[in-house]
Amino acid sequence: MKCPFCGYSESKVIDSRPAEEGASIRRRRECLSCSKRFTTYETVESLPMVVMKKDGSRQSFDRRKVLSGMIRACEKRPVPLADLERIAGEIEQDLQNGMEREISTEDVGEKVMERLRKVDQVAYVRFASVYRQFKDIDTFKEELNKLLLENE
Numbered sequence: 001m002k003c004p005f006c007g008y009s010e011s012k013v014i015d016s017r018p019a020e021e022g023a024s025i026r027r028r029r030e031c032l033s034c035s036k037r038f039t040t041y042e043t044v045e046s047l048p049m050v051v052m053k054k055d056g057s058r059q060s061f062d063r064r065k066v067l068s069g070m071i072r073a074c075e076k077r078p079v080p081l082a083d084l085e086r087i088a089g090e091i092e093q094d095l096q097n098g099m100e101r102e103i104s105t106e107d108v109g110e111k112v113m114e115r116l117r118k119v120d121q122v123a124y125v126r127f128a129s130v131y132r133q134f135k136d137i138d139t140f141k142e143e144l145n146k147l148l149l150e151n152e
Contacts, residue, residue: 001029001040003031003033003034003036003038004038005031005034005036005038006031006033006034006036008031008032008033008034010031010032010033011029011030011031011032011038012029012030012032013027013028013029014028014029014030014037015027015028016028019041023043024041024042024043025041025042025043026039026040026041027039027040027041027042047096047101048060048061048101049061049095049096049100049101049102049103050101050102050103051102051103051104051105051108052102052103052104052105053105054105058102061092061095061103061108063088063089063091063092066088066091066092066108066112067084067085067088069112069127069130070084070087070088070112070116070123070127071084072126073116073123073124073126073127073130074116074120074123074126077120077122077123078120079119079120079123083119087112087115087116087119090115091108091111091112091115094111095107095108095111109131112127112131113127113128113131117147121147124147125140125143125144125147128143129143
């Protein structure tokens with residue numbers, strides 16, 4: 001780390017503490033050349049993820065879109081918002097851990113449905129009906145039958 005005052009590249013850490021609710025580390029440093037002190041922040045570098053849409057377009061992954069889709073599916077259902085926020089965070093973390101920088105909307109949708117199925121089955125069917133674009137009552141019925149078989 002270069003000193004902002006003299007440009008010397010060696011410094012020693014005097015103090016370290018968490019910052020921004022644990023999202024980064026604040027370090028107080030002292031230059032070994034001029035003895036002036038300065039502060040640095042260390043954060044984890046997260047690589048941007050790109051979502052490939054069904055129409056072939058690409059856009060940045062947006063956790064808020066995942067959350068809003070789940071909120072719509074859970075409308076008038078007894079699912080706490082905190083649970084949906086936690087699920088959105090888990091999905092984002094899963095995708096980050098996967099190391100794939102380009103992900104398909106299918107991958108995101110499947111992860112959402114997998115988690116909604118465990119939280120609220122009505123919300124799961126609502127989300128699946130939009131995500132899988134049920135064409136008629138028969139495809140809707142097939143999905144419900146799958147869900148019923150899993151619960152037996």
